[in-house]
Each structure stands twice: as structure tokens, then as C-alpha cells.
Amino acid sequence: MDINIVKQKDEKDPLSKFRAHFHHPKNELYFDGNSLGKLPLKAQQTLHEIIQNQWGEGLIRSWNTHWLDIPKKIAAKYAQLLGAEKEEICIGESTSVRLYQILHALMSSGLFPKQLTTDILNFPTDLYVMEGLVKVFKISPISLISYSNEVEADIKKLKKFIANHSGIICLSLVSYKSAFLYPMQLLNRWAAKHSSIIVWDLSHAVGAVAVDLKETETKIALGCTYKYMNGGPGSPAFLYVNKGVQSKLFNPIQGWFGHQLPFDFEREYTPAQGIDRFASGTPSILSMAAMEAGVDLVLEAGIESLRHKSILQSELLLKMVQAELIPLGFLIESPIESEYRGSHVSLSHPASWQICQALLAGSKLQPKIIPDFRPPNFIRFGITPLYTQYKDLLVLVNTLKTIMNTERYLNFSTEKTTVT
Ligand SMILES: Cc1ncc(COP(=O)(O)O)c(C=O)c1O
Structure with a gap:
């Protein structure tokens, strides 16, 4: 997927203004709003x-x-x-x-x-x-x-x-x-x-x-x-x-x-x-x-608009996963039809825990990416339309591709910590 396509989607997104209402830690992408939402500045x-x-x-x-x-x-x-x-x-x-x-x-x-x-x-x-x-x-x-x-x-x-x-x-x-x-x-x-x-x-x-x-x-x-x-x-x-x-x-x-x-x-x-x-x-x-x-x-923002954007973003993510990550050994663990899916997308891989650790660590070339892990081997990516950008989804998929192709995930321990 071309970066310009996702950038255009962000520019046209009627909900993009809501991002400014939240605190965003620098140099990281957050896909765990389904576990703990971000801090609203007003709070x-x-x-x-x-x-x-x-x-x-x-x-x-x-x-x-x-x-x-x-x-x-x-x-x-x-x-x-x-x-x-x-x-x-x-x-x-x-x-x-x-x-x-x-x-x-x-x-x-x-x-x-x-x-x-x-x-x-x-x-x-x-x-x-x-x-x-x-x-x-x-x-x-x-x-x-x-x-x-x-x-x-x-x-x-x-x-x-x-x-x-x-x-x-x-x-x-x-x-x-x-x-x-x-x-x-x-x-x-x-x-x-x-x-x-x-x-x-x-x-x-x-x-x-x-x-x-x-x-x-x-x-x-x-x-x-x-x-x-x-x-x-x-x-x-x-x-x-x-x-x-x-x-x-x-x-x-x-x-x-x-x-x-x-x-x-x-x-x-x-x-x-x-x-x-x-x-x-x-x-x-x-x-x-x-x-x-x-x-x-x-x-x-209105729940109908949020749901609409969540479906568009989840469908885009699933499309990229199908094209780029399934060949690398990932499986989709969420319903494919949007009608039967909430606002997170779950994937699995035999090395899910290590892949999660590699995402969280980031690298010189890539931002830290925060998803979460659920046993036995699910990685969940929360789409939070109030602040998730289309371009974040592309960075996520490209990062996962790099982690797999370079086998960077093998540098991380298989030992589990308490909260992910
Ligand atoms: C579906 C569901 N129910 C309940 C809980 C736990 O709620 P609480 O910690 O408020 O008891 C969670 C926490 O993630 C949850 O996902």
C-alpha cells in the first residue's frame, strides 16, 4: 500500500480533529485502546x-x-x-x-x-x-x-x-x-x-x-x-x-x-x-x-461515525494483513465480516509473544508499537477511531513484515511478564 493513499485517507477523515484532544507519547503508535484508552487532555x-x-x-x-x-x-x-x-x-x-x-x-x-x-x-x-x-x-x-x-x-x-x-x-x-x-x-x-x-x-x-x-x-x-x-x-x-x-x-x-x-x-x-x-x-x-x-x-464524535471509521480502518488492516502477513505465517483470529466484529483485530502466530516484544521495543528505524497479547498466541490490535490514523495501520503492517523478514523477534525472550 502506498503511503500517499493512507495519508489522503487521514486528510479526508472527518474525525481526525479528535486526535488533538488526547495526549500522545512521542515516537510510538498505540493499538491498545481496547485495553486502556489514551488520556484526554481535558481529564x-x-x-x-x-x-x-x-x-x-x-x-x-x-x-x-x-x-x-x-x-x-x-x-x-x-x-x-x-x-x-x-x-x-x-x-x-x-x-x-x-x-x-x-x-x-x-x-x-x-x-x-x-x-x-x-x-x-x-x-x-x-x-x-x-x-x-x-x-x-x-x-x-x-x-x-x-x-x-x-x-x-x-x-x-x-x-x-x-x-x-x-x-x-x-x-x-x-x-x-x-x-x-x-x-x-x-x-x-x-x-x-x-x-x-x-x-x-x-x-x-x-x-x-x-x-x-x-x-x-x-x-x-x-x-x-x-x-x-x-x-x-x-x-x-x-x-x-x-x-x-x-x-x-x-x-x-x-x-x-x-x-x-x-x-x-x-x-x-x-x-x-x-x-x-x-x-x-x-x-x-x-x-x-x-x-x-x-x-x-x-x-x-457520535457513535455511528466512530463505528463507520472503525469498520473502514479494520477492513483496511485486514486487507493488508491478508496480502502481506498471511504469507509470513500469521492467522486472522477475528471475524472477517464487519457485521460480526467489534473494533479490534486479532492475529495469531506461533511466536506471538516474541513478535509483541519486538513491536514494543521499536528499533532505530521503527517507532515503538503497542498492541497486546492474549494467551495462547493472540496479538490484539485495537482500532480507536478517536485517535487511530490510517497511516498508523500501514506502519504497523510494514513493521510486522520487517520483524518477520529480519527474524528480529528471535532476539526476544519467550518468558511472559504480567501486563502486556
Ligand atoms: C469483557 C470484560 N469484562 C470485565 C473486565 C474486567 O473489568 P473490571 O476490571 O472492571 O472488573 C474486562 C477487562 O478487561 C473485560 O474485558
């Missing part, structure tokens, strides 16, 4: 202001003047993005904790059989949380559906299982390894028809694909905000609970912030009405405040 200013003025000067008074409203303000923005009502989203805790809370609430509600199902494409924490609940409720083990590969779910198999085993199903809308994108509405309807409910983990979907929770008839969803939403390391998760089921579900962590009157310090716990009952303890104000710049940028 830096916001945190500085809060730390200096609101915490430093205002101290306890800042709860009334600024802080108590922050969770709801952010929730309303996530609601706008996800096609929900603002009274259906709450912000706080991690995705793992939220999943525990909501699955516990569903299992205690009596609305569905206490049968937990997931599939092999789901993220490990979701499986661990479910297995923990199996112990708490003393029920039979989770049903873990597997498929013929780790790339795509066999929707027919999944539907057949649901039809025969009613209960509570947890799926990741976009799979963390392959980016497989599930047909959300079809599965929600199928589950409802078979007295079941799907809890959707949107961690790899929010900010990457257009999700309309109402249109897809979703009842429960949750997810991380530190990936495509650029909320910052460990930024609080979001939880969506459809209005129709809120009053039937109770938070197993009965903390004062989920009380109807938290500041009356009553002796008895009375759950708040609506979504507020899913709060537990004091919100993490600094992390929540840092999240706002990220969601604002996604809303300003």
Missing part, C-alpha cells in the same frame, strides 16, 4: 481543578457543591450513548463487582431459574464471578458453552442450549479475544421467549460499536469505561438495569449510599427507589470526574 485539567480547589480548598463542603451530583451527571451521558433512560444507569465499582451484584440480585429474585450459563468467548472475570455465586447459592456448576474455535460463537448452538436450559446467561457483546460481535436483539428475544435473561458485558463494545439498549430489548448490561471510553485506569464501571425490573432486584451489598435516605442515618436499611439502590459506598469522585472528558468526546 488532566479536570483532575487538577478538583484536587486543587474542590479537595484542597473546599474539603467536605465540596460534597454539596460539586461531588454528590457527579455520578448522576456521568450516568446521564452513558444513558445518552447507550439508548437508555438516565434513571436506568448507575456508575461505580468495577465490572466484576457489578456483575456479582446484579447476578446475585437476579438469582435472589425468583424471576428466573437459578441456572448460570456463559460461553468460552467470555472474559475470565465473568466466569470467576459466576463460579463464586455457584458456591454462595449452592447450585449446580455454571454451564460453559464451547464452540469449534475461539473466534466465533455458534449462535445456533447457543440458542439451542438456551431453549433447553432456562436461566441467567452472561455474554460479552464483543468478545475480548477475537472481537466477535453477538446479535444482541435476536438473543435477547430468544432468551425472553425461553424464560431466561441475558446479562450483557459491554466492556469491549461501549464506545466501539453502536448499542441501543432499548431497541435491542436489553434488560441488564454493564461494562468497563477505561477502554474505548478513555475513562482512565480502573475508572468505575457502568450498570444498566431496565426500569421494568429495577424494583424486583435488590443489591446484595446494602450500603448507605443505596439507602433511600443515606444522610438520615436511619437504623434500618430501606433500599432507594429505582437505580439508586445499586449504589453501595461512597463514590470514587476523582476517578468519576476523570471519566467525563472521555464520554464527552465519544458523544461529540
Whole structure:
């Protein structure tokens, strides 16, 4: 591919202006926005202001003047993005904790059989949380559906299982390894028809694909905000609970912030009405405040435009991979059809770990390139349309070609470190 072609694409890109809203470390290309999004410049200013003025000067008074409203303000923005009502989203805790809370609430509600199902494409924490609940409720083990590969779910198999085993199903809308994108509405309807409910983990979907929770008839969803939403390391998760089921579900962590009157310090716990009952303890104000710049940028760019650019960029990358990298021993581990793919592209190679290390190290002639590695041998390249440029994709493919042709990857150890 000619560099001028990709440069032209960047020049014509209507979203190119959003790059300037982020901090970019020098001489490196970032393809890990699907793990941790970049720092929005505005988040830096916001945190500085809060730390200096609101915490430093205002101290306890800042709860009334600024802080108590922050969770709801952010929730309303996530609601706008996800096609929900603002009274259906709450912000706080991690995705793992939220999943525990909501699955516990569903299992205690009596609305569905206490049968937990997931599939092999789901993220490990979701499986661990479910297995923990199996112990708490003393029920039979989770049903873990597997498929013929780790790339795509066999929707027919999944539907057949649901039809025969009613209960509570947890799926990741976009799979963390392959980016497989599930047909959300079809599965929600199928589950409802078979007295079941799907809890959707949107961690790899929010900010990457257009999700309309109402249109897809979703009842429960949750997810991380530190990936495509650029909320910052460990930024609080979001939880969506459809209005129709809120009053039937109770938070197993009965903390004062989920009380109807938290500041009356009553002796008895009375759950708040609506979504507020899913709060537990004091919100993490600094992390929540840092999240706002990220969601604002996604809303300003528009999720449809972001998705459009993500598809164009992923298709270009896949085309170059097919032409240049398949002959060098790489395999594509993401669905080829964009309709079934989120916003990252996964490749595999028997020497994936070493290839990742060679990318991360850079060289005299090439920038450092940051992807990530997932066992057994997947390399994921996150496309983040708010800041990924077309020319980055060409540099990536050319660098991989050089690393393979010069066998530079063989200089790197096969020993794995903790975070990649
Ligand atoms: C699909 C999915 N769910 C959950 C998590 C973990 O979320 P948390 O660390 O907020 O519990 C991740 C983290 O990458 C993820 O990819």
C-alpha cells in the first residue's frame, strides 16, 4: 500500500480533529485502546481543578457543591450513548463487582431459574464471578458453552442450549479475544421467549460499536469505561438495569449510599427507589470526574461515525494483513465480516509473544508499537477511531513484515511478564 493513499485517507477523515484532544507519547503508535484508552487532555485539567480547589480548598463542603451530583451527571451521558433512560444507569465499582451484584440480585429474585450459563468467548472475570455465586447459592456448576474455535460463537448452538436450559446467561457483546460481535436483539428475544435473561458485558463494545439498549430489548448490561471510553485506569464501571425490573432486584451489598435516605442515618436499611439502590459506598469522585472528558468526546464524535471509521480502518488492516502477513505465517483470529466484529483485530502466530516484544521495543528505524497479547498466541490490535490514523495501520503492517523478514523477534525472550 502506498503511503500517499493512507495519508489522503487521514486528510479526508472527518474525525481526525479528535486526535488533538488526547495526549500522545512521542515516537510510538498505540493499538491498545481496547485495553486502556489514551488520556484526554481535558481529564488532566479536570483532575487538577478538583484536587486543587474542590479537595484542597473546599474539603467536605465540596460534597454539596460539586461531588454528590457527579455520578448522576456521568450516568446521564452513558444513558445518552447507550439508548437508555438516565434513571436506568448507575456508575461505580468495577465490572466484576457489578456483575456479582446484579447476578446475585437476579438469582435472589425468583424471576428466573437459578441456572448460570456463559460461553468460552467470555472474559475470565465473568466466569470467576459466576463460579463464586455457584458456591454462595449452592447450585449446580455454571454451564460453559464451547464452540469449534475461539473466534466465533455458534449462535445456533447457543440458542439451542438456551431453549433447553432456562436461566441467567452472561455474554460479552464483543468478545475480548477475537472481537466477535453477538446479535444482541435476536438473543435477547430468544432468551425472553425461553424464560431466561441475558446479562450483557459491554466492556469491549461501549464506545466501539453502536448499542441501543432499548431497541435491542436489553434488560441488564454493564461494562468497563477505561477502554474505548478513555475513562482512565480502573475508572468505575457502568450498570444498566431496565426500569421494568429495577424494583424486583435488590443489591446484595446494602450500603448507605443505596439507602433511600443515606444522610438520615436511619437504623434500618430501606433500599432507594429505582437505580439508586445499586449504589453501595461512597463514590470514587476523582476517578468519576476523570471519566467525563472521555464520554464527552465519544458523544461529540457520535457513535455511528466512530463505528463507520472503525469498520473502514479494520477492513483496511485486514486487507493488508491478508496480502502481506498471511504469507509470513500469521492467522486472522477475528471475524472477517464487519457485521460480526467489534473494533479490534486479532492475529495469531506461533511466536506471538516474541513478535509483541519486538513491536514494543521499536528499533532505530521503527517507532515503538503497542498492541497486546492474549494467551495462547493472540496479538490484539485495537482500532480507536478517536485517535487511530490510517497511516498508523500501514506502519504497523510494514513493521510486522520487517520483524518477520529480519527474524528480529528471535532476539526476544519467550518468558511472559504480567501486563502486556
Ligand atoms: C469483557 C470484560 N469484562 C470485565 C473486565 C474486567 O473489568 P473490571 O476490571 O472492571 O472488573 C474486562 C477487562 O478487561 C473485560 O474485558
